[in-house]
Amino acid sequence: MISWEAKTKLDKRINNRIVLILVILTGLLIILFVADLCAGPVKIPVRDIFSMLLTGNSENQIWATIFFDFRIPKAVTAVMAGAALSVAGLQMQTIFRNPLAGPYVLGISAGASLGVALLVMGFSSYLTSQSVNYFGNWAQIIAACMGAGLVLFLILAVSARVQDIMTILILGILFGSATSAIVSIIQYFSHQSMLKAFVVWSMGSLGNLSAQQLNILIPCIITGLFFSFIFSKILNALLLGETYARSLGVNIKFARIMLFISTSILAGSIMAFCGPIGFVGIAVPHIVRILMKCANHYWLIPGSMITGAIMLLVSDIVSILPGFDAMLPVNSVTALLGIPVVIWIILQNKKITSISQ
Amino acid sequence: MDINNNILVIEGLSVGYGEPGAAGKPVFSGISLRAGKGESIAVIGKNGVGKSTLLRTIGRLQKPLGGKIHVKGSDIMHYKRNAFARLISFVSTETIHVSNMSVFHLVSMGRYPYTGWTGKLGDDDYTIVNEAVHLAGIDDLKCKPINEVSDGERQRAMIARALAQDTEIIILDEPTAFLDLPGKYEIIRLLNELTANKGKTIIFSSHDLNITLQETDKIWLMHNNKITEGAPEDLIINKDIYSLFKDSRISFNFESGDFRLARRKVGKITLKGEGPLKYWTQRALERLGYEICDEPDEGTSVLINDKNKTAEWIVMKKGIEIKCNSIYNLSLHLRNINS
Numbered sequence: 286m287i288s289w290e291a292k293t294k295l296d297k298r299i300n301n302r303i304v305l306i307l308v309i310l311t312g313l314l315i316i317l318f319v320a321d322l323c324a325g326p327v328k329i330p331v332r333d334i335f336s337m338l339l340t341g342n343s344e345n346q347i348w349a350t351i352f353f354d355f356r357i358p359k360a361v362t363a364v365m366a367g368a369a370l371s372v373a374g375l376q377m378q379t380i381f382r383n384p385l386a387g388p389y390v391l392g393i394s395a396g397a398s399l400g401v402a403l404l405v406m407g408f409s410s411y412l413t414s415q416s417v418n419y420f421g422n423w424a425q426i427i428a429a430c431m432g433a434g435l436v437l438f439l440i441l442a443v444s445a446r447v448q449d450i451m452t453i454l455i456l457g458i459l460f461g462s463a464t465s466a467i468v469s470i471i472q473y474f475s476h477q478s479m480l481k482a483f484v485v486w487s488m489g490s491l492g493n494l495s496a497q498q499l500n501i502l503i504p505c506i507i508t509g510l511f512f513s514f515i516f517s518k519i520l521n522a523l524l525l526g527e528t529y530a531r532s533l534g535v536n537i538k539f540a541r542i543m544l545f546i547s548t549s550i551l552a553g554s555i556m557a558f559c560g561p562i563g564f565v566g567i568a569v570p571h572i573v574r575i576l577m578k579c580a581n582h583y584w585l586i587p588g589s590m591i592t593g594a595i596m597l598l599v600s601d602i603v604s605i606l607p608g609f610d611a612m613l614p615v616n617s618v619t620a621l622l623g624i625p626v627v628i629w630i631i632l633q634n635k636k637i638t639s640i641s642q
Numbered sequence: 643m644d645i646n647n648n649i650l651v652i653e654g655l656s657v658g659y660g661e662p663g664a665a666g667k668p669v670f671s672g673i674s675l676r677a678g679k680g681e682s683i684a685v686i687g688k689n690g691v692g693k694s695t696l697l698r699t700i701g702r703l704q705k706p707l708g709g710k711i712h713v714k715g716s717d718i719m720h721y722k723r724n725a726f727a728r729l730i731s732f733v734s735t736e737t738i739h740v741s742n743m744s745v746f747h748l749v750s751m752g753r754y755p756y757t758g759w760t761g762k763l764g765d766d767d768y769t770i771v772n773e774a775v776h777l778a779g780i781d782d783l784k785c786k787p788i789n790e791v792s793d794g795e796r797q798r799a800m801i802a803r804a805l806a807q808d809t810e811i812i813i814l815d816e817p818t819a820f821l822d823l824p825g826k827y828e829i830i831r832l833l834n835e836l837t838a839n840k841g842k843t844i845i846f847s848s849h850d851l852n853i854t855l856q857e858t859d860k861i862w863l864m865h866n867n868k869i870t871e872g873a874p875e876d877l878i879i880n881k882d883i884y885s886l887f888k889d890s891r892i893s894f895n896f897e898s899g900d901f902r903l904a905r906r907k908v909g910k911i912t913l914k915g916e917g918p919l920k921y922w923t924q925r926a927l928e929r930l931g932y933e934i935c936d937e938p939d940e941g942t943s944v945l946i947n948d949k950n951k952t953a954e955w956i957v958m959k960k961g962i963e964i965k966c967n968s969i970y971n972l973s974l975h976l977r978n979i980n981s
Contacts, residue, residue, distance in 0.1 A: 517760070518757070518759055518760060518761035521751065522751065522754055524743065525748075525751060526736055526738070528703060528732070528736060529732070529736075529738075529751075531703055532701055532703065532727065532731060532732035533751065533752075533754040533755060533807070534724045534726065534727030534728075534755045535723075536723055574741065574742055577742075579743075579747075580740050580742045580743035580747060581747065581761075583760060583761060583762075
């Protein structure tokens with residue numbers, strides 16, 4: 286029988302290799318997570334880091350506060366953001382069959398920044414500076430959610446009517462440009478200090494989340510990732526294009542709407558809590574495809590989750606600038622770190638890796 | 643069920659774009675056709691006549707603007723998505739360029755309607771995928787990435803994918819486009835094997851008239867807002883095929899069933915000879931614009947002398963004799979004589 290021979294030869298060899306890659310990546314993720322906990326302006330010995338991780342408290346109260354209220358939420362946020370943005374980017378690259386698509390291609394980031402811009406530069410003049418500080422964090426999150434939600438609603442309304450996926454892509458870009466233009470107008474007319482507050486938000490940050498906010502972010506991301514994992518079969522079919530997916534029995538409109546919603550949950554909640562964090566969503570899926578040499582989303586999704594988390598942890602460690610007292614905006618670090626990696630990979634492969642031409 | 647054991651029955655179908663009703667833009671209307679089980683059917687017609695639209699409508703990739711399509715006695719619009727995917731598979735003209743996707747993975751996508759939510763293949767699925775790969779003759783390519791194989795191999799992989807989908811009807815939109823001549827025949831041979839050995843009903847569009855007229859069970863001819871069906875020979879005898887070329891410079895040879903470009907006429911010529919040499923010489927003379935006549939004429943005549951080891955052609959005109967050692971030389975002389 287040809288079947289058994291082929292099955293053992295093909296399937297086992299490929300799966301073993303991919304599982305090995307996933308195990309190595311997970312090991313790397315754990316090491317980097319601990320490294321991220323160790324990194325920071327205040328030096329805490331590694332031994333104490335481990336004892337705090339295991340026992341849950343420390344004799345040194347300052348260390349405990351720094352560790353439990355700042356470093357752990359930040360490291361967890363980095364893992365969440367990396368996983369969410371990478372999977373969102375992977376989904377968008379597959380559904381649009383475009384290697385340049387990313388989590389923000391639907392205009393969700395532009396929508397979120399419009400919400401925040403309206404809040405920070407538009408309405409805040411009616412509030413005292415103290416009340417801005419008090420509400421600030423939550424209000425920004427809600428404003429970003431509303432902005433992203435508005436754009437998502439427009440995209441869904443369009444995709445229920447338009448057949449061609451490229452039309453949706455172009456409309457998404459147009460919506461994004463229009464919202465960015467409105468944001469620019471608001472920036473132009475706003476006061477200097479408000480402008481600075483907005484610019485700081487637009488640089489992204491992993492360190493602003495309280496444990497309470499993490500309690501909201503984590504379930505959101507897990508829901509989004511769960512959706513994505515359930516749709517891995519549909520994503521595989523969409524690789525062949527919509528004609529083939531349809532002839533295989535995929536309900537295209539349903540698939541599109543569910544994938545857009547899942548992407549919006551993933552990218553939108555990171556956008557709301559951390560601000561825009563660029564590049565991870567575009568670069569990581571390509572890195573994972575090259576590492577795994579496979580096109581099956583059943584493997585690509587966990588691969589992207591772990592690799593994305595690794596990438597953001599590294600970015601966070603670098604952004605702390607070990608040895609200096611200053612911190613860099615994480616949005617710039619992801620790009621500056623990621624771009625050389627991707628350029629190197631592309632040149633190594635001597636061709637631009639694409640999911641479709 | 644009628645006597646012909648038809649698996650596909652189309653009644654008064656109108657295909658085109660837009661929504662059913664007044665807003666729709668029909669490309670072709672009044673389509674009534676039949677397809678029997680295990681038949682290979684070629685859809686032929688000029689570019690833009692609506693072949694792809696018809697095939698896409700049968701494959702339920704777009705909505706019919708009117709009329710009905712029945713598969714196995716039920717309207718196709720009544721099938722559930724998954725059930726329909728187990729009934730009709732589709733191979734489009736679109737080329738797939740997914741990096742890192744092996745031929746085996748591509749073919750295994752055909753199992754989509756049968757697998758669970760993870761898409762994991764069971765033992766039966768493996769057997770079916772491997773059989774499909776084997777039937778399509780691409781066993782050696784299983785591990786190769788799909789964007790590194792040739793056009794013909796990719797087309798075979800796409801057909802294998804449709805086979806893995808295990809449907810009774812396979813629809814292919816121009817499966818022989820972009821292939822070289824042996825490649826075209828290979829694909830048609832593969833399709834014929836599938837109808838004969840596996841009982842599949844195969845419907846495909848094609849521009850390769852010579853091949854389709856020779857190799858298919860049935861032709862759906864789309865021309866001038868009229869669709870005619872029948873065995874290729876019926877369409878030739880009824881002169882339906884001619885209608886395709888009415889306005890063009892192509893003539894259809896009723897005896898041999900192939901096509902020639904209409905040529906300027908140069909004159910009459912007498913040809914004497916035997917066997918294949920005569921046949922091929924005649925073809926050359928016809929290409930040059932001569933009408934062959936058997937009666938000895940006072941004009942030009944060609945005599946084939948194959949008594950010696952190498953054949954020679956003797957051209958005679960007004961008592962002058964010229965010997966030529968190849969058909970090419972013969973054609974050069976004939977051109978000289980005429981100019």
